[in-house]
Amino acid sequence: xxxxxxxxxxxxxxxxxxxxxxxxxxxxxxxxxxxxxxxxxxxxxxxxxxxxxxxxxxxxxxxxxxxxxxxxxxxxxxxxxxxxxxxxxxxxxxxxxxxxxxxxxxxxxxxxxxxxxxxxxxxxxxxxxxxxxxxxxxxxxxxxxxxxxxxxxxxxxxxxxxxxxxxxxxxxxxxxxxxxxxxxxxxxxxxxxxxxxxxxxxxxxxxxxxxxxxxxxxxxxxxxxxxxxxxxxxxxxxxxxxxxxxxxxxxxxxxxxxxxxxxxxxxxxxxxxxxxxxxxxxxxxxxxxxxxxxxxxxxxxxxxxxxxxxxxxxxxxxxxxxxxxxxxxxxxxxxxxxxxxxxxxxxxxxxxxxxxxxxxxxxxxxxxxxxxxxxxxxxxxxxxxxxxxxxxxxxxxxxxxxxxxxxxxxx
Ligand SMILES: Cc1cc2nc3c(=O)[nH]c(=O)nc-3n(C[C@H](O)[C@H](O)[C@H](O)COP(=O)(O)OP(=O)(O)OC[C@H]3O[C@@H](n4cnc5c(N)ncnc54)[C@H](O)[C@@H]3O)c2cc1C
Numbered sequence: 010x011x012x013x014x015x016x017x018x019x020x021x022x023x024x025x026x027x028x029x030x031x032x033x034x035x036x037x038x039x040x041x042x043x044x045x046x047x048x049x050x051x052x053x054x055x056x057x058x059x060x061x062x063x064x065x066x067x068x069x070x071x072x073x074x075x076x077x078x079x080x081x082x083x084x085x086x087x088x089x090x091x092x093x094x095x096x097x098x099x100x101x102x103x104x105x106x107x108x109x110x111x112x113x114x115x116x117x118x119x120x121x122x123x124x125x126x127x128x129x130x131x132x133x134x135x136x137x138x139x140x141x142x143x144x145x146x147x148x149x150x151x152x153x154x155x156x157x158x159x160x161x162x163x164x165x166x167x168x169x170x171x172x173x174x175x176x177x178x179x180x181x182x183x184x185x186x187x188x189x190x191x192x193x194x195x196x197x198x199x200x201x202x203x204x205x206x207x208x209x210x211x212x213x214x215x216x217x218x219x220x221x222x223x224x225x226x227x228x229x230x231x232x233x234x235x236x237x238x239x240x241x242x243x244x245x246x247x248x249x250x251x252x253x254x255x256x257x258x259x260x261x262x263x264x265x266x267x268x269x270x271x272x273x274x275x276x277x278x279x280x281x282x283x284x285x286x287x288x289x290x291x292x293x294x295x296x297x298x299x300x301x302x303x304x305x306x307x308x309x310x311x312x313x314x315x316x317x318x319x320x321x322x323x324x325x326x327x328x329x330x331x332x333x334x335x336x337x338x339x340x341x342x343x344x345x346x347x348x349x350x351x352x353x354x355x356x357x358x359x360x361x362x363x364x365x366x367x368x369x370x371x372x373x374x375x376x377x378x379x380x381x382x383x384x385x386x387x388x389x390x391x392x393x394x395x396x397x398x399x400x401x402x403x404x405x406x407x408x409x410x411x412x413x414x415x416x417x418x419x420x
Contacts, residue, residue, distance in 0.1 A: 012331040018092035025074055025099050029106065032065055037103050037381075044105065045378065047236035051227040053187030056237040065109040066142050076140055078112045078276060079124065084140055090272065090334040094279050098327075101283025104384050111142045115184050118273035119146040119195055122212070126257045126265050131214060135193050144192040145238075147217075149180040150266075153242065158401050160197075160210075160266070165245065167200040167211050167259075174213055174255060176221075176248040182395075187227050187239025192217055196245065201260045210262030214254040221248035231387035271342035271349050274396050278330050278356040281392060282323065284385040285363040289319045291380060292367035306370060315370075319363045326352070326359040347409045350402035357392035358399070364389055 014022065040061050047056045069075055077096050079085025088096070100106040107113040116139055123136040138144045155162040165178020176196055185191050193216055200211040215222070223246070227239040257265060293316060296307030307313060333348035342349070364386040368375030376383050393399055 010332065010335050012091065012328070012335065014095055015089075015092055018088065018095060021074070021077065021086065021088065021092075022095050022099065024072065025077075025096055025110075028069065028072055028074055029099060029103070032068060033103055033106050033109065036061055036065075040105060041378065041381075044236060047234075051229070051234050051239075053224065053227050053236070053239055053241070056187050056189060056239070058189050058237060062105065062108060066111070069109050069111075070142070074110050075142075076111050078117045078272075079120065079140075081124070084124070089338045090275065091331060091338050093276075094331055094334050097276055097279035098283040098286065101280030102287040104381060104388075107280060111140070112276070114273060114277060115148045116146050117276060119148055121268065121272055122195060122256065122265055125268055126261075128253065130253055131256065135214060138192075143190070145185055145188045145190045147183045147185045147191055147194045147241075148197075149183050149194045149215075149243065149245075150197045151180060151182045153179055153181045158398050160263070161206050163197060163199055163210060165196070165198040167196075167198040167213055169200075169252070169259075170249070172252045173249045174252060176213065176215065176245045176250070179242070179244050181228065181240075181242040183241045183243055184235075184395075185238045186217075186224060186241030186243060187234070188237050195256070197262050197266070200262075204260050207263040208260040211259050212256040212262050212265050213250060214256065215245075215248060215250055219248050219250060221246045230391055233387065268342060271337065271345070274349050274353050275330065275333055275337065277392060277396060278326075278333075278352045281356045281360045281389065282327050282330060284381075284388060285319070285323050285326070285360045288360075288364045288367035288382055288385055289316070289323060291382065292316065292319070292370040295367075295374075296370050312370060315366050319366055322359045322363060326356045329355055347406050350405040353396060353402045354399050354406075357389045360385065360389035361393070 040059060043059050076085040077088060078093055080087060080089060097112065100110055100112060120136060120139050123132055127136055135146070139146055150160060150163065151157040152163055152165060155164055157163065165176065165180065168175045176198060178198060183194070193214055196213050196215045197210055199209055201209045223244045225242045225244055227234050227241050230240055293307065296312060297305050299306050301309060307316065330352045333345055333352050336345035336348050364382055368382045368386060371380060371382060374380060
């Protein structure tokens with residue numbers, strides 16, 4: 010395995026870093042402050058697109074730093090998962106930066122679904138404007154009434170009615186639902202209750218202005234509404250969409266989810282490593298600069314050791330992530346299930362510890378909005394749940410490990 014950056018990846022990284030230095034870091038505090046001004050209430054109707062973000066998106070597109078996540082020469086930049094890793098990490102250092110390069114969740118995962126499984130009609134109607142960054146999308150899987158870490162519990166229904174599909178049910182934690190440009194949902198629901206367990210659900214594209222859709226509220230996540238994206242609770246009541254909005258086929262929901270969540274999860278991890286690296290950098294700078302009890306804070310107590318521990322944790326997590334990326338590139342998502350679940354556990358837990366250490370070194374400033382550390386810590390906490398809680402991934406790793414020895418394969 011070779012994890013060194015390829016020439017192409019290095020070239021993109023150099024240009025991306027220059028872009029971040031010139032355009033993103035100088036505006037970070039101002040844009041974050043504008044985001045927060047949208048936040049005080051959960052009334053998403055008042056949320057607006059921040060013009061500076063749109064300007065930065067246009068600049069990134071013009072600079073060829075657009076759709077970096079998509080390994081396609083025409084529609085993306087044709088970078089492998091391993092090549093994309095350092096780039097995603099770089100964008101993770103600033104909360105809103107992934108969107109500037111059209112590389113933000115949940116749109117990247119949704120675009121991947123449409124890219125791999127969408128019909129030509131679905132790709133023309135939704136993938137093209139998503140790739141252009143003109144519209145946003147959401148993913149409706151989790152439901153308030155059932156334990157959704159076991160997605161086979163999903164109760165919302167999809168019924169065929171002639172050349173239409175009728176959707177009913179409640180969803181929540183629909184990230185991005187409050188965004189003014191959110192136009193389409195991928196809805197996952199129960200369509201074939203008589204089939205085998207993992208062939209009962211389907212995915213359907215639903216325009217968000219369809220009759221019967223009611224956004225009930227935006228949830229707070231660790232105390233923030235995360236405007237202008239938000240996390241919504243939404244009711245689907247007799248929502249009728251044409252049969253041509255069905256993705257792939259009835260009963261293929263889990264087969265599609267497997268494809269969506271693999272790359273989606275690893276991209277989250279790559280960005281989280283960027284957050285951890287920035288937390289460490291800020292902790293060292295602050296610890297060197299500020300003095301207490303006659304010494305720089307970094308030299309007090311066990312602080313230097315904490316810095317060293319953070320370096321070890323970040324590097325271990327990065328190597329594990331690159332290993333997963335390499336396996337996805339060379340063997341395919343299906344052969345990287347242990348590695349994807351492993352990083353989904355290791356990376357957010359690592360970020361939780363590193364961002365917390367950095368907050369502590371900063372004292373009171375660490376939990377304020379003067380630094381991005383509190384947002385990173387909140388992000389780590391949420392990531393331990395989003396895309397499946399730690400325990401579900403531990404179960405996956407243990408199942409695959411035990412299967413190696415319970416099926417007679419003892420190599
Ligand atoms: C910030 C954020 C954004 C999200 N965005 C989206 C989105 O865009 N679209 C979407 O559909 N969903 C989204 N989610 C939902 C997320 O995927 C679910 O919260 C997650 O899958 C867990 O489901 P649940 O909340 O129903 O928890 P439950 O299923 O009720 O589980 C609760 C707890 O039970 C325990 N548990 C579960 N399984 C096991 C096990 N096998 N062993 C031991 N303990 C176990 C775990 O501790 C788990 O945290 C988001 C969540 C968050 C926090």
